[in-house]
Amino acid sequence: MSNQPNQQKQQTATAADGITPRATDYGQWYLDVVKRADLAEHSPVRGCMVIKPHGYAIWEKLQRELDDRFKATGHVNAYFPLFIPLSFFQKEEEHAAGFAKECAVVTHYRLKSRDGKVGVDPESELEEPLVVRPTSETIIWAQYKNWIQSYRDLPLLINQWANIVRWEMRTRLFLRTTEFLWQEGHTAHATEAEAREEVARMLAVYADVAENVMGVPVVRGHKTEGERFAGAIDTQCIEGMMQDGKALQMGTSHYLGQNFAKSADVKFLSRDGQLEYVYATSWGVSTRLVGALIMTHSDDNGLILPPKLAPIQIVIVPIYKSPDEQARTTAEAQAVATELRAQGLAVKVDDREGLQPGAKYYEWERKGVPVRIEVGPKDLEKGSLCVVRRFVLEKEGESEQDLRKRKKQFLPRAEAIAGMPALMTTLQKELLARALAMRETKTRVIDTLADFEAFFKGDGGGFAWVHWAGTHEDEDEMAKRFETSIRCIPFEDQIPEAARGAGTCILTGKPSAQRVLMAKAY
């Protein structure tokens, strides 16, 4: 049996390297998880984060999953400039107004040494200031004007992976930062119907990645007029629920109509020989998704990662007391790793010296590695492996001993190795199931303001299905009173059966055709 000298220490971690429990302070818990898992940190540049290697590796896996799906749906990647001339913003007024308050602006192009100190050279002022892209519609559509002449050039299906800057006053690692990484799809179509199809197709891709890769269930729907992307006719979104019951917008897909085609003057010759404006979409997800991942699955012991996004899926720790045991268990750990890698799994052997096994368990647990394998001298004798899952689904009324037994299993070597891909599939599914169950317990169908207030008071709340027929001002009132907003007007199939049908608005009493999703949000 493997020894676990630090198992006890793990339960009583000091504040210095510990994690604040969710129940004590959810916000601090999130920051602690990010820090202990070594995912990201603040930089000296206001509002900008540094994505550390473990955090970036998760983003890379997410990128690959998304990019494969973009390419499978006919999209290609390209790259457009970081800088947007100020005049471009003046062309699409509504769009400009939406982003004006958060634009970083380049005004000079040279530094100069004065009195031995480096400063901005005042003589290098630009004739036209350049905005650091807060999104790329304007610069991309200026280019599309040259790329689109006829219906033969359509659809144009392009995606860009890029960094984005939106000046934020209150930032939170991954969830809201001044600079972030994202992808932005920008497509052009000959008809409204095709463009609207594209919007739906990409929202479905996002929902697929959220649920089947990240293990985060989402509600799909339309944003209200007030929450739409600046310049869009329809903004569709996926909304996830974090463990504190708050909603997180995880991705958006916009139908832009002919707005950008008109401001950039992009016309095409249709099959009928008519000159028409092109129909546009845009859609994006960002490094915010890493925040969603953390907030949905992690626990008071640190990060929990779904196998599909775990940079390390299995860590193997050799256990020993003597140099002889060290040699034998380390060799076995390497042998097991080789067999697991041959099955396409991402495996790390942690053979660092001078660190107790318990300290290693503790580290990899905080970093979210789905499975740990311990290899001790007794395991070698018995031909067994000790397989420890990062988490198990809790069963009602189960004793702690039984739970621990399911979490940590001694299996015959061959069985453990052969069963690992299936275990990964199981863990992937269980995370989604666990997140779904969490969402269930924090979701209510609510018909009165009193019930609404009770549900959302203090730190409480979750998803509320309510009838709504209010104005934009009424939405503001709800925000002021309850800190809630309409997360989306859901597609009909997204509404729980018990909540379907018509009713009366929770605030105004006016008739409402269907319920909307209300929640506090990040």
Added chain:
Amino acid sequence: MSNQPNQQKQQTATAADGITPRATDYGQWYLDVVKRADLAEHSPVRGCMVIKPHGYAIWEKLQRELDDRFKATGHVNAYFPLFIPLSFFQKEEEHAAGFAKECAVVTHYRLKSRDGKVGVDPESELEEPLVVRPTSETIIWAQYKNWIQSYRDLPLLINQWANIVRWEMRTRLFLRTTEFLWQEGHTAHATEAEAREEVARMLAVYADVAENVMGVPVVRGHKTEGERFAGAIDTQCIEGMMQDGKALQMGTSHYLGQNFAKSADVKFLSRDGQLEYVYATSWGVSTRLVGALIMTHSDDNGLILPPKLAPIQIVIVPIYKSPDEQARTTAEAQAVATELRAQGLAVKVDDREGLQPGAKYYEWERKGVPVRIEVGPKDLEKGSLCVVRRFVLEKEGESEQDLRKRKKQFLPRAEAIAGMPALMTTLQKELLARALAMRETKTRVIDTLADFEAFFKGDGGGFAWVHWAGTHEDEDEMAKRFETSIRCIPFEDQIPEAARGAGTCILTGKPSAQRVLMAKAY
């Protein structure tokens, strides 16, 4: 046999969509190739380019080749902020001086509508201006200060994929643009020896990618003091030769000593219990490599791509006159594509209607697809395929007919399909061989200024191996007289045997221990 109605047209392309021959105007030829292959174009933002899908797909393949090698040598990726506070530049003087003249500076963070026009909000001026990264040493080392305490934290081997801005007055697509994409490795080591090993290791990775992936032979060596990276103690580089005989610096690897560790105050506790400054390296290659690729291999018919970087390796064109023939040849094209894809090849079936086969050949030739397969009704009858290579190595004294025969072969179907991976390997090797041969013909061992002048006069020139013992001022004089520079002080094994050994400086007559590589350069 396949019909080729547009083959003739191809030879007499109009200027409107044609390519200027290299012999007529090399600079225009380059721009024409970039344009006709749809790789990139200028944007309305001064000096910034748009990388179009075909160009970006090549960059993606190059990224994958590089990234795989970085990871295989123990590096991990991370992401650091786009913006660098101005004060960071003041810490490392020499570094700051090197980049001061090309820095884009963010001074404001908000726009405002005045008199119905969007402008920069003067009230949003930043207390400290932010420089858009021209390279990331300063911001990264500020972070490393928190990451490195002990020798256990070393080596720290991190790479970043990012966009970079250096304000350029004269730009050229891919080769020199104000914004470009690159990777920058930044590593920290406990000893000088380890850091210098890293510098050599990464230069070897770059040379491997240049020669064995891009098919571009390179000379490896050290930069002279005047050409070193600002803040480096040693800059090593790989230099390729373009078809006009000019050199192109394709990648650099820097030994930074303790300069950045000192300016950012990064010390570590050594094994001996001493507090010491860390030793640093940095290394990078950029989208400039796509320019090198184009300039090395392409011909007057357009782009030529090595199979390892070709987004499409094989294009299959069905040939037909009747709807029945169309159905049968298209089905066969799809079947052949399926079999080729099963071998891991990137295949496109060009079944677009309303375009003559010749027009398709012309387009894919300009886009550099290594192999075209034509499938006509006669091929179906005979069970053969017509396999056309984008290029063949020219043999001395060979008739045009024989050359065409080698370029276009009718092969039994099974043989053509089974032989395709080997053909890709052949084409990959032939491109390197062709580039090597081209370099040979434009390389001279030169011992007198008169010979030097004769070699480089007008548009002539190439690589000149010369003895050198001049000062920095002497280098400037050579630049003024001949437009040449010392591309590198080569590693000894890089010097051709006939050029090895000591001699006297070509300009000053002083003794010189070994020759250097001189050339005109991009």
